[in-house]
Amino acid sequence: xxxxxxxxxxxxxxxxxxxxxxxxxxxxxxxxxxxxxxxxxxxxxxxxxxxxxxxxxxxxxxxxxxxxxxxxxxxxxxxxxxxxxxxxxxxxxxxxxxxxxxxxxxxxxxxxxxxxxxxxxxxxxxxxxxxxxxxxxxxxxxxxxxxxxxxxxxxxxxxxxxxxxxxxxxxxxxxxxxxxxxxxxxxxxxxxxxxxxxxxxxxxxxxxxxxxxxxxxxxxxxxxxxxxxxxxxxxxxxxxxxxxxxxxxxxxxxxxxxxxxxxxxxxxxxxxxxxxxxxxxxxxxxxxxxxxxxxxxxxxxxxxxxxxxxxxxxxxxxxxxxxxxxxxxxxxxxxxxxxxxxxxxxxxxxxxxxxxxxxxxxxxxxxxxxxxxxxxxxxxxxxxxxxxxxxxxxxxxxxxxxxxx
Amino acid sequence: xxxxxxxxxxxxxxxxxxxxxxxxxxxxxxxxxxxxxxxxxxxxxxxxxxxxxxxxxxxxxxxxxxxxxxxxxxxxxxxxxxxxxxxxxxxxxxxxxxxxxxxxxxxxxxxxxxxxxxxxxxxxxxxx
Numbered sequence: 223x224x225x226x227x228x229x230x231x232x233x234x235x236x237x238x239x240x241x242x243x244x245x246x247x248x249x250x251x252x253x254x255x256x257x258x259x260x261x262x263x264x265x266x267x268x269x270x271x272x273x274x275x276x277x278x279x280x281x282x283x284x285x286x287x288x289x290x291x292x293x294x295x296x297x298x299x300x301x302x303x304x305x306x307x308x309x310x311x312x313x314x315x316x317x318x319x320x321x322x323x324x325x326x327x328x329x330x331x332x333x334x335x336x337x338x339x340x341x342x343x344x345x346x347x348x349x350x351x352x353x354x355x356x357x358x359x360x361x362x363x364x365x366x367x368x369x370x371x372x373x374x375x376x377x378x379x380x381x382x383x384x385x386x387x388x389x390x391x392x393x394x395x396x397x398x399x400x401x402x403x404x405x406x407x408x409x410x411x412x413x414x415x416x417x418x419x420x421x422x423x424x425x426x427x428x429x430x431x432x433x434x435x436x437x438x439x440x441x442x443x444x445x446x447x448x449x450x451x452x453x454x455x456x457x458x459x460x461x462x463x464x465x466x467x468x469x470x471x472x473x474x475x476x477x478x479x480x481x482x483x484x485x486x487x488x489x490x491x492x493x494x495x496x497x498x499x500x501x502x503x504x505x506x507x508x509x510x511x512x513x514x515x516x517x518x519x520x521x522x523x524x525x526x527x528x529x530x531x532x533x534x535x536x537x538x539x540x541x542x543x544x545x546x547x548x549x550x551x552x553x554x555x556x557x558x559x560x561x562x563x564x565x566x567x568x569x570x571x572x573x574x575x576x577x578x579x580x581x582x583x584x585x586x587x588x589x590x591x592x593x594x595x596x597x598x599x600x601x602x603x604x605x606x607x608x609x610x611x612x613x614x615x616x617x618x619x620x621x622x623x624x625x626x627x
Numbered sequence: 628x629x630x631x632x633x634x635x636x637x638x639x640x641x642x643x644x645x646x647x648x649x650x651x652x653x654x655x656x657x658x659x660x661x662x663x664x665x666x667x668x669x670x671x672x673x674x675x676x677x678x679x680x681x682x683x684x685x686x687x688x689x690x691x692x693x694x695x696x697x698x699x700x701x702x703x704x705x706x707x708x709x710x711x712x713x714x715x716x717x718x719x720x721x722x723x724x725x726x727x728x729x730x731x732x733x734x735x736x737x738x739x740x741x742x743x744x745x746x747x748x749x750x751x752x753x754x755x
Contacts, residue, residue, distance in 0.1 A: 271693065297692060316694075481723065482728065
């Protein structure tokens with residue numbers, strides 16, 4: 223029992239016996255009241271993009287626990303979790319950065335840190351959250367406890383007077399962050415050994431219009447997709463002195479420019495065994511790439527333009543959702559059989575998919591049906607739905623323990 | 628009459644235009660008004676109109692922001708578009724902008740629908 227707690231609540235002249243009784247009463251009150259002890263490892267949040275709120279969900283009960291409101295513009299919001307998985311850091315489009323307590327479902331702190339933001343990340347040691355911004359272009363570093371701003375790194379380029387939109391921010395081992403400059407065609411790394419003075423390394427000429435990036439699951443490679451040319455920019459974070467290389471020379475929309483109705487997200491690049499499964503840009507294909515040679519080894523014809531291509535955590539299945547006009551469909555690819563094994567219609571406008579940590583369930587947001595569909599990944603059958611208003615991103619606390627999320 | 632652009636996206640400047648898309652949205656039989664107002668896509672088709680509003684807010688919003696204040700793509704607020712010629716904007720919607728991620732929407736939108744979207748953006752786009 224925490225004696226300081228008891229004393230602080232019951233200061234003054236109380237005798238020890240009375241104090242003990244009173245403290246027990248307080249604890250009993252707690253146990254009987256709303257604040258039952260529970261963990262957060264099976265919790266998550268669903269972003270309600272139109273209403274600026276989150277639904278806190280329980281993946282064991284397959285139920286919504288409650289809603290947290292007042293988070294601003296959450297179109298294209300991103301969420302990361304504290305290393306104890308109790309707090310969610312929500313990065314909104316309007317530059318809002320909000321720290322939410324999943325247990326009390328309240329806003330702990332909120333700052334408006336930019337005019338137009340696209341996401342953020344949390345450091346390896348959990349002490350810092352970093353926001354990536356379109357306007358003013360750059361990244362900002364915050365104390366994860368207080369949200370005090372520690373550093374501002376403007377994404378300047380050219381003669382130094384212009385600022386680029388920042389995309390593809392990812393955390394990397396060594397308390398480093400990696401990101402790409404959309405307008406400048408550069409990749410930067412920022413080392414937060416001294417969080418008030420991040421040490422930035424610039425890699426110029428990385429490629430034209432990088433639009434998203436990711437760190438591979440073990441944290442070694444940073445890969446940025448390029449919109450302005452074919453190929454992927456790759457930086458080996460173990461050997462940064464080698465600079466940015468170009469891999470997958472045919473990755474992109476190629477000579478025949480096809481309309482791309484939604485930029486594919488790279489964060490979900492599925493890696494199964496030595497193969498990576500990537501969304502082709504503007505084509506109705508998923509590309510299969512050997513991650514040791516970075517050579518394309520196959521193409522899987524799919525129903526539409528893929529947006530997310532995400533592996534079930536055991537990598538036996540790869541789930542794929544699509545851009546307009548095929549965004550009501552989800553396909554499941556069996557990596558052993560080498561074929562599509564299911565064509566699902568979880569709802570209208572499926573924006574995102576999130577697997578539970580060990581992959582027995584997948585949650586899919588059906589924006590235009592105002593609900594989240596939950597599928598059993600063994601039977602490929604829907605098992606529950608949760609109502610949410612225009613749901614988009616789904617984020618489970620298991621992300622707290624993963625590199626590059 | 629075209630003073631400071633409205634902060635609220637529900638407050639278009641031109642009352643005639645407001646009347647027009649209000650009629651479209653409601654899908655009501657303000658036939659005389661709707662018929663004279665413009666070559667709107669199937670004025671009676673409230674469902675399609677709602678789908679268009681949703682498309683702009685949600686799907687165009689993926690790049691331009693759901694509030695249309697910009698993102699990877701530029702802002703599409705009435706103020707931002709004030710000096711841009713209507714026909715050029717319609718052409719951009721239908722044909723895209725080479726060299727940028729703006730795709731041609733011709734396969735998903737008719738010319739009338741693109742024109743309706745541009746007019747509505749210039750007037751201040753409806754929220755839903």
